[in-house]
Amino acid sequence: MTQLISEPILLMGGTGAIGRLSARALRTVYPDVTLLIGGRDLVKSRQVASEIGQAESVVIDPRADDLGLGDRRVGAVAVFYADERLAGLRFAQGRRVPHLSISSGVYEIAPEVATYMHSPNAAAIVLGYEWLVGxxxxxxxxxxxxxxxxxxxxxxxxxxxxxxxxxxxxxxxxxxxxxxxxxxxxxxxxxxxxxxxxxxxxxxxxxxxxxxxxxxxxxxxxxxxxxxxxxxxxxxxxxxxxxxxxxxxxxxxxxxxxxxxxxxxxxxxxxxxxxxxxxxAAPLTALGVSMIIERLVGLDGSTPTPAGLYFPFQVLDHATYLSRLQxxxxxxxxxxxx
Known part of the structure; x- marks a missing residue:
């Protein structure tokens, strides 16, 4: 498969169970893509990054506009915990890169919808709250x-x-x-x-x-x-x-x-x-997360997902998903x- 981007994928909460499995799912299909394992504990992030391979550890500062990453380039952002500050989304919109979050409830989508409405052409936003992400x-x-x-x-x-x-x-x-x-x-x-x-x-x-x-x-x-x-x-x-x-x-x-x-x-x-x-549930969730990231940034060689607000099923390639499930x-x- 042709990889179209060189910027790393930021996994906020990548040290958690779903984050780790999603990183491994991406690594299995795309061994050369760089992953940023983001968390609050640098030691834990380093441990996970070492386990995954071709990954780097970063400490996330949700109060900083740059998440504490400075000018570090990022190709997409995936969030694996309840991000009440919308730190990941603000960062992604500011960098005009795709964003996926999987932890919010149906009553919590208003802030993300409002952010999209304010900058609808910035990048793709996926409301990844479907049960087991697609x-x-x-x-x-x-x-x-x-x-x-x-x-x-x-x-x-x-x-x-x-x-x-x-x-x-x-x-x-x-x-x-x-x-x-x-x-x-x-x-x-x-x-x-x-x-x-x-x-x-x-x-x-x-x-x-x-x-x-x-x-x-x-x-x-x-x-x-x-x-x-x-x-x-x-x-x-x-x-x-x-x-x-x-x-x-x-x-x-x-x-x-x-x-x-x-x-x-x-x-x-x-x-x-x-x-x-x-x-x-965890590996099935990771399958959906990894495949959404794949499509958002065009890791599979196809055109990356254009700016918009999406359900997971609108981004995932259904035939490929069912094949990988099998x-x-x-x-x-x-x-x-x-």
Missing amino acids: ATTVASLACAKAFSKIDKITIGALVDEQDGGGPAVTEDFERLSQMMPAALTRRDGSYVWRSKDDAKAEFRAIDGTKLEGAGFSSIDVVGLAAATGAPNVQFNIATGVSSSRRRGGPKSTEIIIELAGEDHDGRPLRTRNAVFHPGG AEGGSIVPLDVE
Whole structure:
């Protein structure tokens, strides 16, 4: 593959679990791209940079306009934690380089949207808050090809009890659960907030086990509604034992995708599929992050993503994503319709 840029990719929070996995995913496909592992602890950043190879450690100063990097050139910025100051975004817009953030909730996007509106031609901004950064939407849109019209999309994300991720992931979940007790949902064409009993949900795992869950305000809801026109879209989440671990194997991650509508002959159609990754949520997230960065800066030899405001599924190449998912042992699994 032809690499079109020489500037390094800045990974803010690159010492965390998702940051490390994303760096390794980029390194696997692009061994020569330079990565800047940014964090608060220089010793830890140096350790991670050494592990990754072809990487440098930097200490991030979120209060400085230059993040403490001075005149150091950067090709793109990826942020792996809740950046309340928008330090990474301000830096990226000032340098006119692409920006990806994955930790905000749907209620927190206003500052990033406002920043984009102020300088819409600066560079690409990706709202990377889809569940596992594109895994849900790319798979849902692939499954949607069997339909001429979609009336209902129901997503069920299963988080294995042993799949906690790193400290930043834990902080994100705690923050989002406190700030978003109601679940953004599209119902009969209107956007509503499910709460209390209305937010309760249940769905079945890949192996058929019934799971008790609750509505979750994922930006996947609005992204899929806009992309498909479906008047009913909801996202639910449950914590429990993944199907692979129930069989005696290691933990995995599952995303159940249920679609209802009409096929291309106008007949009623319902499908049920699952996104599966044997490594759990973190490597699946890293796959999306690394591939978005790849497309933002044109590492794959294609034209870099132009300035704009994007969902992950608008940036990712879907065929390549599904191919790499399969190469990692993951897949879209057809399930029986209940």
